[in-house]
Amino acid sequence: MxxxxxxxxxxxxxxxxxxxxxxxxxxxxxxxxxxxxxxxxxxxxxxxxxxxxxxxxxxxxxxxxxxxxxxxxxxxxxxxxxxxxxxxxxxxxxxxxxxxxxxxxxxxxxxxxxxxxxxxxxxxxxxxxxxxxxxxxxxxxxxxxxxxxxxxxxxxxxxxxxxxxxxxxxxxxxxxxxxxxxxxxxxxxxxxxxxLYNGSLSNGLRKTTNMKDEVAHLIEKSTQFLTRQVGENGKFQYGYFSAFGKSIANYNILRHASSLYAMMEGYEIIRDEKVVQAVERGLNYLIDSAIVYKKEDTAFVVEHANNGEIKLGSNATAILAMTKYMTVTGNDNYLEIAQALARGIIEMKLPDSSFIHVLQYPGFEIKEMNRIIYYEGEAIFALLRLYALDKESQWLEEVKDSFDYFIKKDYWKYHDHWLSYAANELVTYAPDDAYFEFGLKNCHNRLQFIYHRETTFPTFLELTMAAYKMIHRMKELGKEYLLNNFDEDFLVETIDRRAEFQRVGFFYPEQAMYMKQPSLILDGFFIRHHSFRVRIDDVEHYLSGYCQYYHERIGKQTNIEAPILDV
Incomplete structure (x- = not known):
């Protein structure tokens, strides 16, 4: 039959x-x-x-x-x-x-x-x-x-x-x-x-007309994808090389935490309780397997899979995951741990207001002064998210001090989306022109490159959406004069184009069907130039960008027509 x-x-x-x-x-x-x-x-x-x-x-x-x-x-x-x-x-x-x-x-x-x-x-x-x-x-x-x-x-x-x-x-x-x-x-x-599209970069991507519905679909499916990757013990299936269904063996606790953060962003939109349950398992795994205390009130996240490294960014993403969970659910289960991790971040700060990037556990000696510039943006963004919950002035003062250093050292040239997130958060409490100007610079000089980039590069949508949100804040405060040299129309055009183009990195069934075991990677996001790799952090960056796009750009509108991809 x-x-x-x-x-x-x-x-x-x-x-x-x-x-x-x-x-x-x-x-x-x-x-x-x-x-x-x-x-x-x-x-x-x-x-x-x-x-x-x-x-x-x-x-x-x-x-x-x-x-x-x-x-x-x-x-x-x-x-x-x-x-x-x-x-x-x-x-x-x-x-x-x-x-x-x-x-x-x-x-x-x-x-x-x-x-x-x-x-x-x-x-x-x-x-x-x-x-x-x-x-x-x-x-x-x-x-x-x-x-x-x-x-x-x-x-x-x-x-x-x-x-x-x-x-x-x-x-x-x-x-x-x-x-x-x-x-x-x-x-x-x-x-x-x-x-389906048949362009040189978009070949095989399904066409869509209702961008709002399509983005909601992407958020739902990719959030559920990450949820399926969380095991009963709270550890993720880290990822796959798609062509042959090969599991990625290594593990990164920083990406573990940042993926939990993105899952809670997705949960805000789809409201599937299975997501919260998976995040709780993931947070408990993080606490039980990776968090250590140097002293009673100061904690660090240890990367045991990488010879006991303590990364500034790992403390930050752990705080981000915990604060996002607490903000969305309304409980304060992880507040004391998040505060202890914040003290760990401050302990990694130097007298000139820069940061040590990597310590070595168990001795807590310096391993690397500088590794990845993104750690610093993650760190101050995490402190701001914690301040939003507990209103401890120490966190805000440390962020202001760090931001003054970033402005002095022209950190805008790194075009780090975490710094844009942080700038957006900071101006809520301290709406100084210098912070707004930094946030705009962090994005504006990169717009032409972002618009024409042939790889999906999901953090570009996060970066441009942070600028979009900041511009609305400026207008609310009557600071339009800061936009005199900023092409707002081109920013919006770039955002919509990137939101549409990023879909070429999503495993719709018509793309996944050619891989060895489609069920493993279906509804995940991939990086084409890394052998169609699907890794939890790849998915989380796409997901975070689309969540920002949904909230700030299209969520309150009936529809935004998808731009026609000519690539």
Missing amino acids: IAQTNLSYITTALTDLKEKIAPMIQPIQIEAETKFICFLSIGNPFIRARVLCEINQSFDKVFQNLEKKAIQLVRKNHLDPEWMKIDYVTNVEQLPFQQLEQKIANTRRNYFRYGIAFDEQFQLAFLEQEINGNALIRQLPNKKIGLHDKNVNHYLKVKQSNKLLFMKEHYRNKNVYIFETKSYFKERTEEYIHE
Whole structure:
């Protein structure tokens, strides 16, 4: 009964997809012949997508043959086709194999966005998503980026029943083809068929019109993703390299805490009690496994997985997680611990108002004076969040002192989103022009770079949203004169563009389906240039940025139309 239902769904879904593309598809000329070329990808959360290809002079025949192949595939392998994606070829370029190799070598790793066919009949052909999802292109022993014979042949064992063997030497003096496609995706549980982008940077991303609804969807799904990563003992599954479902073995307690902070940001919007329960487990794990006291009222977070380091940023993110939890839930369970950690931060401060970045446990001696500039922004932001709860003047005075140092040393040049967060918080209590000016500088000189950046870089949305929020605060206080040299319209344009572009780093099912075990990484955010890595801190930065975007930019509006990505 289930098998027959699957077969019926194949027929119905293919009919719907065919109707969708029929008005737009055009035949492609290859070697003096004009043909239609289509790929059909079939998958679900528990398998890597199976990809079928059909090429024929008749459009109807293409779909008839795809249906036959799909039904045979589902019957033979007992597949449950939850996801179906159709790609039709829109452009084909013939080129010598050596030129293909050069093109691949000159492309950023994991950013090759063409399909490749090694023959004119597309008997050996891969979609762009197959190439990247199976690491068919990677760094070779000669340190160049190129086609990886072993990975190609490993994938062919699954993809091709006739076990074609791939050897680059076979194509040295031959022509091959690169191609582009237009795509549509259908999920079994939805009536709607998603149209996907086909740009050089946005290829495979579903289009959206209602940005408010889409951002709410991203927040809900990614918050739930992080929640699923928290084990019963409170420790996260740290992350995966997606192509082969490989777990990331190391652990970082700083990122553990900052991910809990982001989860509580997500909880404020989705109100799923499972999130709070997971955060509580995570905080208890942090306290039990990583927090030590130097004296009765002064505590530090120890990174046992990294030889007992005490990082300034770890104390800070622990405070941020605890204060966010207490603010949202209304209890003060962790207040004394947070205060002890704050005293640890102050103990790492030097007479000139700079900070020691790393101590060594158990002796508490200095290990590194400077490591990551972000630690300092995290530290003062944490003190401000604690001050918001307990109103201990010491925390605020220490922040003012540190901020004066940051202004004197031109820390705005680091474009640190944590410093922007801190500046925003500080002007609530001390609305001095110097703090506003610092916050604007921290963002403004970076806007052109942020607007055009080809990687998703999620902290950019956090940085620009902090500036956006600060501008509204300026206007409330009648400080518009500080905006004389600031392009507010371009800031808003950049924010909306980054919010839309960041979606190319989200594992929607139509992207996740090409990885080894989609269920592991579905609804997570990834870093493409790090082998589609999904790590808890990657997810938390995307999530935090989208939460700020939702609260400050679109949450109170009916809709903001998504900008059309021309990349």
